[in-house]
Amino acid sequence: MSTSSLIAQLMQVERVPQTQLQSKVTTQQKVQTAFQAINTKLASLKTAADDMLKETSWQLGKATSSSSSVTATTTPGTVPGSVTFNVTGVAKAQVSTAKYASATDPALAGGVTKVGISIGGAAAADVNVTTNTPQGVADAINAAGLTVRASVLTTDQGTVLQLSSTKTGTDYGFAVTGLAGGAPDDITLADDAVIEVGNLAAGGYTVTSSSNAFNGVLTGTTVNVTKLENNVTVTVDADNEAVADKMKAFVDAANSVLTEISTQTTSTVGSKTKQPLAGNSTARQISQTVLGQIGTGQDGYGSFAQFGVQLDRYGKLTFDRAKFLTAYAADPAKVMDAVMAEDPAVQPTTDSNGYTVPKSKLTPVMGLAERLSIAANNGKTVITDAIKGSESLVTDLNKRIDAWDLRLEKREAALRRQFSNLEVSLGKLNQQSTWLAGQISSLPTPE
Template sequence: MVTSLGGLSSGMDTTSLINALIQAESAPQTNLKTKVSDYTTNNTAYQTVNGKMKAVQDAAKELTKFDAFKGAKATSSSTDVVATASTGAQTGDMTFSVTKLAAAHRVTAAFAANDTVATDSGTFSLKIGTEDPTTLTVEENTPQGVADAINKAGLAVRASVVTTDSGPVLQLASTKTGGENKFELGGLTSEAKVMSEGSNAELTVGDPTKGGFKVSSSSNTFTGVMPGVTITASKLATDVTIGVNKDTDAVAAKMQALVDAANGALAQISSSSAAGAATSPGSKSSGGPLAGDYTVRQLSSQILSTVSQGMSDFGSFKQMGIQLTQGGKLEFTKDDFLKAYNENPEKIQKAVTDGLAGGLQKVADTATDKISGTLTQKISSGTTMISRLNKEILDWDTKLADRRTALQRQFSAMESALAKVSSQSSWLSSQTAASNASNS
């Protein structure tokens, strides 16, 4: 295949001529590439708007979930006692004293130097709580051998050996606090002595002799004392009051998140669909890539109308701190919302769930649904068109390559013919010259 031509016979720059012809014939492919660029820009804009609408969808769902308004917040009157409330915790309060903290069971056994530690068979037993005793075998019949056997067994007891002036001392401690994790050693030649009893933590409410009661826990954390509340004590404390109230701040934060998401979507739509004008004849418009697009402009209208229309059996959302600004944005006033919510929680919850959040979620669902969403279909259509155009561009690559080859062959044949004619002309000239010379 001919790859280059010099135009030596014709005197023409045939390579440049072929390139010019190919460039002229590639105009349709250039137009296709321009279309791909435009579709890609539009698709990116649709995807960006789609992402903003998904943010609206997510924020709205946080307010339409069944437990959206069941958040609770626990407070404690003591820095030594921490209380946390889970979703659905009942409101109320309780006063108590932390009369005991949980402790781990600790035991020591002292031995003289070179004493045999385990029984003659080299075994000993360890019983934890109400479990059956575990029989352990030592590799070396020494205090360290006993400690190694315990630690290797993976039980809820850890052992170590301390060297003292009077000999080695075996120390054992439960890895868990509480009376239920006490343990007993058997089969040692020295009596194991309890350094500290494993004990439960204890809360005392009122006077147990006069209707009060006590609550115990194997750790310093109590659950179930108040429904949905976890209490953790770090020190003994007297007359600690735990209060549980609705977490209205959390609901207000979700409202603010929804407003921010809606404003983000409105701003993106405004930017993407902004009208513009060409700065010169034939140049592109200075507007957004989706200028005049009905789909995104309709989304903007739906968001704004959801807020402006309020709710038929509630009225304007301004009653709960939501309103539109003159610039076409949503505005949220937390204090107004909290005031309305505290005065009538059920009414505000319904207005949010069925009205504002429910309405915005519906708008977002319609736009972003994975199959039927209006934005989804736009993106899918654009992706399909880009794929088709790219295939046409590849087809044109083949066509143009074939055309270049054909032109190179044609010009090569022309150059060869011209070279042959030139050669024949030179021969005839030489023959004529020779004949003339002979005649002379």
């Protein structure tokens, strides 16, 4: 008889309760993963909703330039406008050189061990030089971390120590002292970029920049110049298409939440396979809350379908881009209010520790983005609590599983002792059986 095989089979039966606990842990881990996936989508929805609550997200512009040498880029908060100007200066970085007969010539003036570098007229910074060669000076300057970089070149005119500013503009022009032969030669002078708007003698003005980028000529627009040129016109128009892109991203984020919840809660009739959150009321409540914010519209405005956002028969949001653009072009303020409006009666509160608690109440007065921002935030809080509850349950289950390990270890040891004693008893019985068989076989045969 194989007692090891028999014990293994008995222990398999003994482990059934532990196996069931382990199965529960696996199920809870899948639940946590599903909740985390929904939480990620809710976080994205809140980000998209909060973006629509910024006025700058509605102030988007598209810039054009009459010259290929001048480009313009816009940022949120752009104000439409136009400006015509002359580019009378472009920004340059200073480049200076000092020449030496060879790479081993002393680079410093007699008795000098430091190079003095002043930038933008500021007090000179002393740079210690340990090796008195052009390369030694270059290494010391580069190690100093200044806005001046040095390199040593081999040229037709000999060894050249070249010093270059890492930034354009007169603020970063530099002077160097302590080199053999005196101050280096400036082969490129530091210069600022300048644009001239109108006739200076008749109320015109200039704008100066240390780089070739001008900020502030038009609000929210950066103008970049590359060469001298006259009569350049930069125009910035409102970019309603870009606003529509943001609205679509907002609607897509809401649909991503609904799709994720649907995926994680699906339970096919007749199928043995169910998703981790099948039948979960928490997930479904979040989905209903999101959908509810679309269907109710806004007090004083009406249905959000007026600017192209509505529910379809499949329980998803749709975005009619053309309808949005028409409504926004007709009355931008009205559409913005329908999306951004807050309820003044619902304000953030402060808890006993002085921390600000975000408002969580949804009201018909609020705009769509405000509602979905709150709904997403509330959903994240609920799901985070659900995840914590699941994690607590897993911790408890694992403790019970560990307790079963000890219990099963003791049970297996007891079975082994029991079967060991049984094997000893069977061995004795076998010996007795053999002895009796021998005794019987030795008896005389009857005649």
